[in-house]
Amino acid sequence: MPKLFLMLLLTPHLYGARVAVTIDDFAMRNGTALSLVQRDKRILAALEKYHIKAAAFVTGKYIQTPQVMERLGKWDKSGHLIANHTFSHPNFHKTELRVFEQDILKCEALIGKFVNFTRLFRFPYLKAGDTREKRDGIRRFLEKHGYKYGHVTIDASDWYISSRLESKLDRTANTPLEPYKRYYLDHIWERAQYYNGLSTRYLGREIDHTLLIHHNLLNALFLDDLLGMFREKGWELIDAAVAFKDPVFDSKPNVLPAGESLLWSLAKAKGDGSLRQPGEDSVYEKHRMDERQL
Numbered sequence: 001m002p003k004l005f006l007m008l009l010l011t012p013h014l015y016g017a018r019v020a021v022t023i024d025d026f027a028m029r030n031g032t033a034l035s036l037v038q039r040d041k042r043i044l045a046a047l048e049k050y051h052i053k054a055a056a057f058v059t060g061k062y063i064q065t066p067q068v069m070e071r072l073g074k075w076d077k078s079g080h081l082i083a084n085h086t087f088s089h090p091n092f093h094k095t096e097l098r099v100f101e102q103d104i105l106k107c108e109a110l111i112g113k114f115v116n117f118t119r120l121f122r123f124p125y126l127k128a129g130d131t132r133e134k135r136d137g138i139r140r141f142l143e144k145h146g147y148k149y150g151h152v153t154i155d156a157s158d159w160y161i162s163s164r165l166e167s168k169l170d171r172t173a174n175t176p177l178e179p180y181k182r183y184y185l186d187h188i189w190e191r192a193q194y195y196n197g198l199s200t201r202y203l204g205r206e207i208d209h210t211l212l213i214h215h216n217l218l219n220a221l222f223l224d225d226l227l228g229m230f231r232e233k234g235w236e237l238i239d240a241a242v243a244f245k246d247p248v249f250d251s252k253p254n255v256l257p258a259g260e261s262l263l264w265s266l267a268k269a270k271g272d273g274s275l276r277q278p279g280e281d282s283v284y285e286k287h288r289m290d291e292r293q294l
């Protein structure tokens with residue numbers, strides 16, 4: 001008992017939710033602010049600093065150069081999960097089932113050799129089937145190939161904020177970065193609370209969350225601050241492999257079109273009439289960023 005009491009005292013954030021980081025696309029780029037290698041090193045260093053292992057949902061077409069493959073090898077060596085996000089990043093709702101299936105296998109052929117390759121699959125744009133036939137067909141295909149769904153629970157628009165930042169820096173190299181950091185952190189915190197709210201409302205508990213972000217300049221600059229923010233707010237940072245063990249990730253919400261955040265889908269299946277469609281998009285951020293001249 002005294003040992004448990006001591007543990008309670010020393011565990012700083014016992015009552016916060018838990019969140020893992022998942023990173024999509026790996027469209028590693030050289031840019032105005034930082035080179036490809038600098039960006040990648042900074043993202044890896046932020047994860048290292050907080051002692052967490054992420055899940056890398058890799059798009060095959062982006063990793064075909066020796067340089068990017070070498071960088072991805074460092075993710076693998078550091079113990080991050082390497083997972084499948086298709087080869088060509090097609091929108092499943094605009095792609096035939098058979099074509100989509102081949103695209104998944106084409107990505108696996110590239111990443112299957114990594115030690116930490118894991119059969120988790122994430123749909124590009126989180127579009128998981130526009131018809132019953134496709135939604136159930138791809139479920140059967142993925143099961144047959146030993147894949148589980150690499151669901152997102154906290155969806156957001158980091159990709160859009162990053163693209164605005166990059167084009168601003170292209171025009172004005174000495175643009176102050178702080179306002180972008182502020183906008184990004186506030187955005188993610190707002191979305192995290194929103195999706196965590198869906199979790200407590202519809203599941204009666206705080207699930208282990210999977211936050212979706214991308215390999216981009218924004219995260220090269222601010223992932224460290226973002227993870228620090230979650231800690232400060234009392235959330236626990238956990239490994240992606242731990243988060244994906246939450247039984248919520250086995251749910252198969254009966255909704256069409258299928259996709260978006262898993263929590264969005266579960267809420268939709270329960271008839272939540274307040275959901276935005278889609279759950280996240282640049283249109284929700286555009287006017288706010290315009291107003292702030294970001």
Ligand SMILES: [Zn+2]
Nearest residue numbers: 024025124125
């Ligand atoms: Zn993607």
